[in-house]
Amino acid sequence: MNSSPVNDPLELLTNKGNRQPTFLAPIWNPIAGAVAGFGxxxxxxxxxxxxxxxxxxxxxxxxxxxxxxxxxFDNKRDQYVAKRDAVLRHYIELHPDDFPKTNRKKYGEVLESWVPVR
Known part of the structure; x- marks a missing residue:
């Protein structure tokens, strides 16, 4: 039996603090806009x-x-993405039968063995 962890669809749409933004993420769009304005x-x-x-x-x-x-525009995009994720999360909570929890698979379990034909 496969003992890999279970994939929960709701975990994909939640940030539990394990994904930290990069250094440039909060300042990239303002800097790009300033450079474009100068240009x-x-x-x-x-x-x-x-x-x-x-x-x-x-x-x-x-x-x-x-x-x-x-x-x-960076703030507007953040608001849009947060609203989209909230709508998707709510839909998944209302329809749990459409999103079953699945076991994670490795590539070796999914891909067929490859034999070169010469």
């Missing part, structure tokens, strides 16, 4: 045929705006 300022100056670094206030404003938008 937009450079592109606007280039499009108007000005020196690309002229008007430092424009670069600062676009960088801050890009960082704020990156942070805003």
């Amino acid at each position: 937009v300022a450079l592109f606007v100056n280039w499009g108007f045929r000005k020196p690309v670094f002229s008007g430092i206030q424009k670069h600062i404003a676009f960088t801050l705006l890009g960082g704020a938008l990156g942070s805003y």
Whole structure:
């Protein structure tokens, strides 16, 4: 008999503290937005045929705006993912017959043996 642990569908949608975010996870989107904002300022100056670094206030404003938008969209995505997981968790709790607990299998139990044909 297989003595591997049992897969519970609800465990997939719960964070029990065993998965830690990386160092860049909370700051990646704001930094990407700030870099994109700075790039937009450079592109606007280039499009108007000005020196690309002229008007430092424009670069600062676009960088801050890009960082704020990156942070805003990161928070919105977190809210969306949390709501989606809550809806899925609730559905699994209401329909436990559709999501039975299964034993975990190893690749050796699932894959067939391979014999090369030459």
